[in-house]
Amino acid sequence: DAKTTQPNSMESNEEEPVHLPCNHSTISGTDYIHWYRQLPSQGPEYVIHGLTSNVNNRMASLAIAEDRKSSTLILHRATLRDAAVYYCILRDGSGTYKYIFGTGTRLKVLA
Amino acid sequence: NAGVTQTPKFQVLKTGQSMTLQCAQDMNHEYMSWYRQDPGMGLRLIHYSVGAGITDQGEVPNGYNVSRSTTEDFPLRLLSAAPSQTSVYFCASRRTGTKSTDTQYFGPGTRLTVL
Numbered sequence: 437d438a439k440t441t442q443p444n445s446m447e448s449n450e451e452e453p454v455h456l457p458c459n460h461s462t463i464s465g466t467d468y469i470h471w472y473r474q475l476p477s478q479g480p481e482y483v484i485h486g487l488t489s490n491v492n493n494r495m496a497s498l499a500i501a502e503d504r505k506s507s508t509l510i511l512h513r514a515t516l517r518d519a520a521v522y523y524c525i526l527r528d529g530s531g532t533y534k535y536i537f538g539t540g541t542r543l544k545v546l547a
Numbered sequence: 548n549a550g551v552t553q554t555p556k557f558q559v560l561k562t563g564q565s566m567t568l569q570c571a572q573d574m575n576h577e578y579m580s581w582y583r584q585d586p587g588m589g590l591r592l593i594h595y596s597v598g599a600g601i602t603d604q605g606e607v608p609n610g611y612n613v614s615r616s617t618t619e620d621f622p623l624r625l626l627s628a629a630p631s632q633t634s635v636y637f638c639a640s641r642r643t644g645t646k647s648t649d650t651q652y653f654g655p656g657t658r659l660t661v662l
Contacts (some may be wrong), residue, residue, distance in 0.1 A: 482650045
């Protein structure tokens with residue numbers, strides 16, 4: 437399974453943009469890049485996903501490098517409610533349906 | 548829709564006891580899975596199922612059994628509980644359509660302590 441690498445933790449000030457990086461140098465051509473986040477004491481929730489082009493939704497933006505070996509989740513204005521662990525996941529391209537989570541990045545938002 | 552529901556929310560077992568963690572979804576999703584999350588760690592896949600009657604192992608299947616007799620339910624059985632199985636267990640479900648639409652939905656979790 438292709439692996440992802442994320443920093444263990446990051447800090448951001450409230451109301452400022454946050455860029456959460458993810459490296460996935462062994463990504464295959466058909467792997468989608470998914471991001472989930474886990475708020476304290478809750479199950480993970482979907483944030484965004486993409487394949488090649490940058491993607492935007494109401495929660496965040498996803499910027500994907502041209503060679504697809506890395507991506508960045510962008511929270512445009514961090515709030516205290518965005519404090520969570522953010523997981524970057526490669527959707528298994530072999531068709532076996534598995535989602536493999538890494539250890540994620542713990543985002544701390546400072547008031 | 549209730550989404551993905553899990554019972555119980557909390558459970559304490561003694562070493563050697565068996566129990567079943569329940570998971571149900573009302574979204575008619577084909578794919579269901581179980582993860583465990585140890586303190587300060589990410590989620591690890593235990594077992595998954597792509598439809599009724601079909602199950603497969605994930606990263607850490609030892610000590611756990613699953614079955615999928617209906618689309619809605621995917622119970623996880625601990626055969627003989629060990630302290631190493633103390634963890635928070637999450638169930639998840641999603642469609643098995645195109646990869647671009649397979650968002651996973653997670654339940655609230657079951658916090659299990661094995662003494």
